[in-house]
Amino acid sequence: MDKKEWPLWEIFIRSKSGLSHKHAGSLHAADAEMAIEHARDVYTRRNEGVSIWVVKSSEVIASDPEDEYMFESAKTKIYRHPTFYDIPEEVGHM
Amino acid sequence: MKQSLINYIFQLADNKLILGQRLSEWCGHAPELEIDIALTNIALDLIGQSRNLYSYAAELEGKGRTEDDMAYLRDCEAYRNVLLAEQPNEDFAYTIARQFFFDVYNHLFHKELVNSKDEQLAAIAEKSLKEINYHIRFSSEWVIRLGDGTEVSHAKMQTAVDDLWDYIGEMTTMNETDRLMLAEGVGVDLNKIRTAYFHKVKEILAEATLNIPEEEPFQKGGKDGLHSEHLGHLLTELQWMQRAYPGAQW
Numbered sequence: 001m002d003k004k005e006w007p008l009w010e011i012f013i014r015s016k017s018g019l020s021h022k023h024a025g026s027l028h029a030a031d032a033e034m035a036i037e038h039a040r041d042v043y044t045r046r047n048e049g050v051s052i053w054v055v056k057s058s059e060v061i062a063s064d065p066e067d068e069y070m071f072e073s074a075k076t077k078i079y080r081h082p083t084f085y086d087i088p089e090e091v092g093h094m
Numbered sequence: 095m096k097q098s099l100i101n102y103i104f105q106l107a108d109n110k111l112i113l114g115q116r117l118s119e120w121c122g123h124a125p126e127l128e129i130d131i132a133l134t135n136i137a138l139d140l141i142g143q144s145r146n147l148y149s150y151a152a153e154l155e156g157k158g159r160t161e162d163d164m165a166y167l168r169d170c171e172a173y174r175n176v177l178l179a180e181q182p183n184e185d186f187a188y189t190i191a192r193q194f195f196f197d198v199y200n201h202l203f204h205k206e207l208v209n210s211k212d213e214q215l216a217a218i219a220e221k222s223l224k225e226i227n228y229h230i231r232f233s234s235e236w237v238i239r240l241g242d243g244t245e246v247s248h249a250k251m252q253t254a255v256d257d258l259w260d261y262i263g264e265m266t267t268m269n270e271t272d273r274l275m276l277a278e279g280v281g282v283d284l285n286k287i288r289t290a291y292f293h294k295v296k297e298i299l300a301e302a303t304l305n306i307p308e309e310e311p312f313q314k315g316g317k318d319g320l321h322s323e324h325l326g327h328l329l330t331e332l333q334w335m336q337r338a339y340p341g342a343q344w
Binding site for chain 2 (some may be wrong): 006027028030034040041042
């Protein structure tokens with residue numbers, strides 16, 4: 001039997017209001033609405049979310065993992081981490 | 095009165111347990127992983143709802159039986175589910191058609207049951223309704239997608255609708271228990287929801303570009319314990335463990 005695969009969808013879940021949507025995984029669905037329903041069943045059945053975004057995987061534009069210059073220059077710039085400042089003790093945990 | 099209430103609770107609970115058991119047969123066999131999870135989720139919802147009802151029936155009866163005794167140790171003729179619920183899965187189209195026909199009824203029924211004079215039933219209905227609201231969306235959307243889908247999915251969906259049509263009238267047909275419970279202010283007036291039921295069913299079938307069968311659905315009996323041969327096979331699988339190893343736990 002000729003069986004066409006459903007398209008793949010990337011699923012983003014917002015765990016509670018105020019937080020941003022986070023990538024949860026991907027799944028197959030016939031269309032966008034069904035992708036939301038499947039995402040509801042697969043990723044929120046333990047009360048993990050208050051909002052779902054679905055994006056067709058084919059619409060995602062990704063960086064090239066082979067592109068050696070993409071992240072290379074940031075590797076040596078450890079001073080960009082905010083760990084070089086002295087924080088007064090009164091400030092407490094940041 | 096008490097026995098009628100218990101019978102009434104069995105009518106509600108058995109629909110859910112039997113349909114839940116049918117849906118759970120898809121576990122590991124559904125056409126897609128995502129559908130596998132969706133169908134078993136609905137199965138779990140229904141079985142969970144039946145547990146609340148069986149516990150309540152056991153408590154009313156007061157003979158020391160438990161929800162497990164109700165589910166695992168009754169025979170066919172003691173079951174009060176509608177014939178639709180016990181019909182076999184056949185294929186995905188049948189499963190969706192059966193679910194859709196049931197969900198439309200279940201939704202309308204629970205929207206009324208929340209007003210029951212029996213506070214326990216009203217509370218269970220309120221809780222169940224939250225799940226049923228989703229079930230009806232799931233099954234309606236699938237009826238539309240399969241009916242208004244490819245040539246093959248349309249043909250399969252039409253066959254399922256035509257074959258199951260005969261069984262859908264029973265849900266909104268009053269039997270003696272329904273009448274008694276309605277008179278007590280406990281039960282739902284099925285005549286009241288019958289019009290809305292067929293209206294909704296026809297609306298979705300039309301949207302799905304499916305033909306609406308013209309004959310009056312005539313099959314009934316399940317609510318009075320007269321079942322098709324399918325129920326015995328289903329119960330064999332459901333009850334085997336408790337029958338073979340009475341009281342077994344894990």
